[in-house]
Amino acid sequence: MPCPTGLPPRAPRRLPRLGRPARGSTATIPPVAAQEGNGVPQNVSVSTPPSAPATPLRYVIATPEAIYGTILVSGVLAGTQPGVPLTDVFFSGILASTAIWTAHVVAVAIATHGVRGTTSSGVRASISLALTHSSGILVGPIVPIALLALGVVGVLPETASFASASVSGLVILAGLGWLALAERGAKWYVRLLGALLTALAGLVAAILKGLI
Numbered sequence: 769m770p771c772p773t774g775l776p777p778r779a780p781r782r783l784p785r786l787g788r789p790a791r792g793s794t795a796t797i798p799p800v801a802a803q804e805g806n807g808v809p810q811n812v813s814v815s816t817p818p819s820a821p822a823t824p825l826r827y828v829i830a831t832p833e834a835i836y837g838t839i840l841v842s843g844v845l846a847g848t849q850p851g852v853p854l855t856d857v858f859f860s861g862i863l864a865s866t867a868i869w870t871a872h873v874v875a876v877a878i879a880t881h882g883v884r885g886t887t888s889s890g891v892r893a894s895i896s897l898a899l900t901h902s903s904g905i906l907v908g909p910i911v912p913i914a915l916l917a918l919g920v921v922g923v924l925p926e927t928a929s930f931a932s933a934s935v936s937g938l939v940i941l942a943g944l945g946w947l948a949l950a951e952r953g954a955k956w957y958v959r960l961l962g963a964l965l966t967a968l969a970g971l972v973a974a975i976l977k978g979l980i
Contacts, residue, residue: 833901837908839970840868842937843977845912845930854926858916865909872902911936941970
């Protein structure tokens with residue numbers, strides 16, 4: 769049938785056939801074109817956020833409170849007079865740690881309770897913060913107290929138990945000094961010097977504590 773406009777009829781367009789991609793090939797999705805008013809960006813990209821840096825080991829196993837607890841028990845051992853039964857030394861270490869922990873909890877709870885600027889802290893929140901903040905004081909003495917306990921129950925000789933408990937605190941402090949320098953990429957002899965100085969500082973603090 770002739771076209772009323774006098775123009776030859778156009779051949780119908782053939783839509784491309786949608787076939788499945790060949791096996792082993794990768795289908796590419798073109799970027800979405802932005803149309804006025806649809807709010808779709810031209811190129812949509814999804815990126816994976818960078819992972820958080822790993823926490824250094826010494827920050828995980830040691831806190832200032834834990835280090836203080838270690839030095840506290842070392843001071844108790846340094847101030848022990850010859851001839852004192854090991855059982856008395858064991859309970860003295862536990863009582864000293866518990867007393868300092870209790871005082872620290874009370875101090876933190878009182879200091880953080882109330883209103884500071886725009887921040888308000890109730891009694892429950894202050895006590896919870898104090899318990900969390902002070903827990904290291906009980907964690908630090910675990911190793912020397914455990915070595916003393918082995919002597920009390922007879923697993924270790926009393927002399928070996930007391931000596932190992934006294935040295936354990938210095939070994940822990942030396943290890944923390946080594947790790948701190950290792951994180952900075954220091955050479956082994958610098959790490960060793962730092963470990964010795966850290967242990968020496970702990971020894972001086974323990975002796976001063978034992979003199980009280």
